[in-house]
Amino acid sequence: MFVLGINGSPRHQGNSSFLTSLFMAEMQKKGHETEVLSAVRLKINPCIGCGHCETEGVCVFDDDFTRIFLPAVIRADMVVLSSPVYFYAFPAALKALIDRIQVLWSRKYRLKTDEFKGRDRKGVLLAVGATQGKDLFDGMKLTARYFFDAAAIRYAADLCYRGMDEKGAMEKHPTVREDIKGLIARL
Numbered sequence: 001m002f003v004l005g006i007n008g009s010p011r012h013q014g015n016s017s018f019l020t021s022l023f024m025a026e027m028q029k030k031g032h033e034t035e036v037l038s039a040v041r042l043k044i045n046p047c048i049g050c051g052h053c054e055t056e057g058v059c060v061f062d063d064d065f066t067r068i069f070l071p072a073v074i075r076a077d078m079v080v081l082s083s084p085v086y087f088y089a090f091p092a093a094l095k096a097l098i099d100r101i102q103v104l105w106s107r108k109y110r111l112k113t114d115e116f117k118g119r120d121r122k123g124v125l126l127a128v129g130a131t132q133g134k135d136l137f138d139g140m141k142l143t144a145r146y147f148f149d150a151a152a153i154r155y156a157a158d159l160c161y162r163g164m165d166e167k168g169a170m171e172k173h174p175t176v177r178e179d180i181k182g183l184i185a186r187l
């Protein structure tokens with residue numbers, strides 16, 4: 001199985017990056033192939049809503065989205081979004097990648113290509129935020145759900161941690177290692 005991790009944090013070796021590393025290490029132990037892409041390192045144009053993909057099934061831009069991100073998402077058997085919450089949403093670099101997935105939405109819903117037929121692709125959301133609000137992850141969960149749906153990925157599970165702010169906070173969390181192992185066992 002090919003497991004693709006997408007890290008949404010601009011912070012080097014921050015909390016969501018720690019979650020990605022834990023998750024990928026467990027998957028590697030199980031013999032799976034893994035790759036992690038950092039949203040902020042990819043140089044992409046934001047979606048301009050031109051509608052080209054709705055008729056042609058491809059994007060007008062030739063950039064890191066078309067060359068790196070899209071092929072990896074298409075090949076993945078599991079996609080893991082790992083991200084901090086920024087203003088109750090995904091950080092801008094990751095949101096820009098998600099918006100460009102409109103090309104897969106167009107193929108699925110406008111052009112009816114059914115390109116993922118017969119594949120059981122799973123999606124996982126790992127999220128962190130500083131505060132404690134009940135609704136803290138609602139926006140991210142909705143966006144993740146719609147992103148996964150456009151890419152014919154089943155929203156399999158999520159793990160969201162409140163009260164995590166400073167760098168290194170996640171590493172000190174008392175149950176995170178067991179949480180990740182448990183989540184993977186249930187997938």
Ligand SMILES: Cc1cc2nc3c(=O)[nH]c(=O)nc-3n(C[C@H](O)[C@H](O)[C@H](O)COP(=O)(O)O)c2cc1C
Pocket residue numbers: 009010011013014015016017083084085086087088089128129130131132136164165166167
């Ligand atoms: C621009 C920005 C916006 C943020 N917005 C929120 C927010 O809306 N709610 C919240 O609880 N934390 C918010 N945070 C805090 C981060 O989610 C938190 O520090 C997180 O642990 C960072 O994870 P990372 O180390 O993976 O980057 C924000 C942080 C930044 C820099």
